[in-house]
Amino acid sequence: MGRVRLGKDETSPIESLDMTEIVEHEQSDRDKVASWRLHQLIEAGYPVHFAERLAHSDADLHRAVQLLRSGCDAKVAAEILL
Numbered sequence: 282m283g284r285v286r287l288g289k290d291e292t293s294p295i296e297s298l299d300m301t302e303i304v305e306h307e308q309s310d311r312d313k314v315a316s317w318r319l320h321q322l323i324e325a326g327y328p329v330h331f332a333e334r335l336a337h338s339d340a341d342l343h344r345a346v347q348l349l350r351s352g353c354d355a356k357v358a359a360e361i362l363l
Contacts, residue, residue: 318342325349331359338363 308316315336322332325346335345340362348358 321346327355327359331355335359335362 319332319336321342322335322345323329326349327335327345335342345358345362348361349355353361
């Protein structure tokens with residue numbers, strides 16, 4: 282992709298943005314923990330749909346990972362934990 286040079290009277294799309302349009306979504310502590318748990322569960326080998334359910338539950342994360350490492354199927358592990 283090439284560069285585009287702007288004329289003297291032109292502004293870049295970024296310069297023309299109204300800064301009130303930029304919204305930062307601040308995550309709650311609970312959301313941050315669930316996001317971290319989701320990452321850990323996916324890294325352990327859970328499919329996303331099981332990992333999402335487990336991440337937002339009160340399931341023991343260490344037990345969830347341990348079940349997979351010991352050879353338990355992800356579906357069965359999720360059923361046990363949920």
